[in-house]
Amino acid sequence: MKKLNLAIIGSGPAGLTAGIYTSRARIETTLFSGMEIGGQLMYTTDIENFPGFPEGKSGPLLMMDLQKQAARFGTVIKYEQITAVDFSKKPFALWTTLPSGVDHKQFKSLSGEELLAAMAEIRKTEPAYQAEAIIIATGASSIMLGVPGEKEYFGHGVSTCAVCDAAFYKDKNVYVIGGGDSAMEDAMALTKFATSINILYRGEAFRASKIMQERVLANPKIKVIWKSNLKEVLGDGKAVKSIKVEVDDQIQELPADGVFLAIGHKPTTSLFTNQLTLDKGQYIELIAHETYATATSVNGVFAAGDVADHRYRQAIVSAGMGTQAALDVEHYLANLA
Numbered sequence: 001m002k003k004l005n006l007a008i009i010g011s012g013p014a015g016l017t018a019g020i021y022t023s024r025a026r027i028e029t030t031l032f033s034g035m036e037i038g039g040q041l042m043y044t045t046d047i048e049n050f051p052g053f054p055e056g057k058s059g060p061l062l063m064m065d066l067q068k069q070a071a072r073f074g075t076v077i078k079y080e081q082i083t084a085v086d087f088s089k090k091p092f093a094l095w096t097t098l099p100s101g102v103d104h105k106q107f108k109s110l111s112g113e114e115l116l117a118a119m120a121e122i123r124k125t126e127p128a129y130q131a132e133a134i135i136i137a138t139g140a141s142s143i144m145l146g147v148p149g150e151k152e153y154f155g156h157g158v159s160t161c162a163v164c165d166a167a168f169y170k171d172k173n174v175y176v177i178g179g180g181d182s183a184m185e186d187a188m189a190l191t192k193f194a195t196s197i198n199i200l201y202r203g204e205a206f207r208a209s210k211i212m213q214e215r216v217l218a219n220p221k222i223k224v225i226w227k228s229n230l231k232e233v234l235g236d237g238k239a240v241k242s243i244k245v246e247v248d249d250q251i252q253e254l255p256a257d258g259v260f261l262a263i264g265h266k267p268t269t270s271l272f273t274n275q276l277t278l279d280k281g282q283y284i285e286l287i288a289h290e291t292y293a294t295a296t297s298v299n300g301v302f303a304a305g306d307v308a309d310h311r312y313r314q315a316i317v318s319a320g321m322g323t324q325a326a327l328d329v330e331h332y333l334a335n336l337a
């Protein structure tokens with residue numbers, strides 16, 4: 001078991017910015033990236049609203065630069081997945097092992113009581129790490145609709161990342177579900193490859209920012225089916241072939257090669273069930289008090305970024321919260337000594 005000073009869990013803008021600050025402050029910092037470093041910005045194209053980049057910046061490149069910057073000051077980045085935590089006593093304990101007979105993919109698919117039981121089993125073993133302080137920056141992930149066929153064809157025509165998968169849809173007919181900025185961004189990304197892009201939106205007026213709506217509505221390749229709901233994804237067992245859509249109380253079957261879900265995100269907090277206070281949306285509740293803006297319900301455990309922010313969910317806000325968490329940790333550790 002390895003003793004750490006500060007463990008940061010998560011490698012998006014919040015975690016990496018926290019790492020830059022804490023390692024510059026000479027706090028020995030270990031950042032657990034999970035299996036995929038970089039968080040949601042790895043699935044985005046150009047970020048046009050991150051201050052300091054007048055021409056925009058590619059999401060993956062920004063994340064690579066943040067990694068380099070954190071590493072430059074001494075943040076140790078571990079490409080490991082934390083599988084269980086114990087915040088009930090100090091130092092806080094972290095595990096990276098899996099229950100016997102369960103692989104990472106199976107572990108990731110566990111939820112509810114099954115996941116709690118698996119984490120309880122893991123906690124019976126010796127932890128991999130102990131840390132004096134923790135910053136949680138595990139972010140959020142895509143929400144699925146839960147319609148028939150969606151899971152079955154995930155990765156075979158159903159995707160939550162147009163930016164990653166658009167190139168597979170050259171000259172194809174695709175559907176994007178949602179009416180927020182993600183749906184607009186996905187539709188635009190798909191115009192580079194697909195011939196026909198249809199947005200299925202349940203409402204009558206997009207909630208996306210005006211500038212992104214304007215781009216989408218002005219693009220002749222993109223059509224919008226207002227007041228529509230995806231009901232089922234159908235295929236031949238290998239790939240998506242059609243979808244069932246409800247429009248005006250009528251179910252229609254439409255030919256489709258791809259379905260891109262862009263209906264929002266949920267916080268990645270199942271690891272912290274029964275360890276920290278979560279709000280009704282399962283976001284980590286920040287117990288704002290005079291000293292620490294990023295304090296959670298456990299003294300010494302801080303949270304930053306989308307995992308604790310259901311309102312703003314912007315990279316720059318996450319980076320700002322990462323900075324706050326780093327400064328909070330610095331103060332907290334100085335007072336422990």
Ligand code: NDP
Binds near residue numbers: 046049185264
């Ligand atoms: P949002 O929550 O903004 O939008 C989700 C969309 O999905 C809404 O239109 C919603 O409909 C729809 N939806 C939700 N649940 C369902 C359902 N069960 N069935 C059908 N439709 C559903 O999420 P986004 O991911 O788009 O954006 C999240 C945040 O990230 C925002 O703050 C956004 O501005 C930001 N962002 C910024 C980008 C950029 O600047 N480049 C790119 C992408 C995101 P309804 O409107 O009816 O609720």
